[in-house]
Amino acid sequence: MGNNVYIYILIMALVTFLIRALPLTLIRKEIKSPFVRSFLYYVPYVTLSAMTVPAIFYATRSIYSAAAGFIVALILAFMRRGLLTVAAGACIAVFIAESFLV
Template sequence: MMANVYVYIFVMAGVTYLIRMLPLVLFKKEITSPFVKSFLYYVPYACLAAMTFPAILTATSAGIVSGIAALIVALIAAYREKSLLTVAVCACAAVFIVERVMELVM
């Protein structure tokens, strides 16, 4: 049973290494296309958004309402160019307030 864990770790390490190594081996010339460069520039941001957006809406105990409130507050704070810590604190405060209001209403 314990040997299986080591096999899983080895396979995951190999797959991770291949994903990072293959582009270096396959693309030896510098990328000159502006479209491809801009696409590759925005891929990390798009992946991060795709991974975090569903969790934003479903991570709270009050359901989607407090998640949407936190998202709106975070977007407003980020649009006003506040720091990452300020945006996170404002979103957490919004969730806290919405959940307390919903407790009183229900």
């Protein structure tokens, strides 16, 4: 490592914080444009969906155990269970599936 680690860390922290802080501090008024409002309405669901599939299938030691976790999470979420229940259910499903697979 030729460069100073702490300068790297400072750059990482600074760039990341600026990205997060600029819109929240600069956009102070309610956005009236129906298009922009609609756009922002869909952003979270689109981002989280794209981040989950297909990445979830590679998050465990086996694509089958991951699929078990995925299906259990979908069912629990469909039944409107809370975040912790769905997350824990998915983990338990993976654990059980892997005890047969691995």
